[in-house]
Amino acid sequence: MATRLLTINTGSSSLKAALHHMDGMERVDVKATAERIGLPGSRLRIADAKGASLLDQPDDLHDHDTALEKVIAWLRDRKLDRLDGVGHRVVHGGSRYREPGLITAELIAALEQLVPIDPDHLPQALDAIRVTQRAFPTTPQVACFDTAFHRHMPRVAQLYALPRAFAETGLVRFGFHGLSYEYIVEKLRGIDPEAADGRVVVAHLGNGASMAAVRGGVGIDTTMGFTPTGGLVMGTRSGDLDPGVLVYLLESKGMRSDALSKLVNQESGLLGVSGISADMRDLLTKERSDPAAAEAVDLFCYQARKFLGALVAVLGGLDTLVFTGGIGEQAASVRERICRGFAYLGLELDRRQNAAHAPIISRESSRAVVRVMKTDEDLMIARHTARILSELSGPTVNEKD
Secondary structure (H helix, E strand, O other), X not given: OOXXXXXXXXXXXXXXXXXXXXXXXXXXXXXXXXXXXXXXXXEEEEEEOOOOEEEEEEOOOOOHHHXXXXXXXXXHHOOOOOOOEEXXXXXXXXXOOOOOEEOOHHHHHHHHHHOOOOOOOHHHHHHHHHHHXXXXXXXXXXXXXXXXXXXXXXXXHHOOOOOHHHHHOOOOOOOOOHHHHHHHHHHHHHHOHHHHOOEEEEEEEOOOEEEEEEEXXXXXXXXXXXXXXXXXXXXXXOOOOOHHHHHHHHHOOOOOHHHHHHHHHHOXXXXXXXXXXXXXXXXXXXXXXXXXXXXXXXXXXXXXXXHHHHHHHHHOOOOEEEEEHHHHHHOHHHHXXXXXXXXXXXXXXXXXXXXXXXXXXXXXXXXXXXXXXXXXXXXXXXXXXXXXXXXXXXXXXXOOO
């Protein structure tokens, strides 16, 4: 079985990498984070398994290639580059890829065709794949798709009300954050198998935010659609918009498509409404003194509450609500506001437990259990990578040991 794995998780301006051991015990030796890639003030941080800093310095990280090459160079300097495999988070797998898969020339070519759908994530993931292929040319690599979890949604949940020909060419609702949802479902099954088989809504709330309805451990609907821009209000993304708004901006305001993409992906959401920050922590601090900050928080919570109600309707009720992601795990007041108004479902929060970010924040009398759970996309990538590499025939996967 593959034991030493490097996982790579690229964002639009960030990169996370971790060195995992999967030899019967799941453990992380090193975690690296590159922030503000391509922007002023970029920084590279590396920490050990206990979180102790091994490197923390400003750096000129003008692209994802540079950031990842510096992480690999650091690993090589410390003789930590003997790998059994590399696992990559790939945001979009399109209609074709329903499961994680071994990276081949064919898969890379297919992903290149999907770049126009997700230009903010796929180019960075492809760059990371090419860098690691150059650095470790004989090491097998695995792509883990954020869309895969949602490929089992009923067809009606995937369709847009457009002429049928568009769906036949792949213009459907894909959904994202799948690795996070998959991890939460697995973790919930280990804690409470009966709950995991019930009616669950998982709220992944961070700079990117979405929700998913899960029944019997299978995703049946989600808030994001064809791209990661849709659904909930996010840090810098608009979430759902009337299509007429986009037509109006293109035709009446003369916006170009690239400017429109920048508007809805980088300049909207919490940042756009508040005019201050995309960070929920900043807005919660300022909401009492700044009406625009308060309005941004209110809109985020209102939209999340509305989508939660829709997903509960799809499920036919609610047994478990899970909050995860940076906001979901840390912002007690946001959780309280989202849950407000669901008493008719028997959902009651325990204010003290919620303020303490306890694992269960609902009252004992609550018919629906509300949990706070830390997600771990990187560990999910490592698990998938170890499983796929263990299925490869022959001794080549682990012959270096």
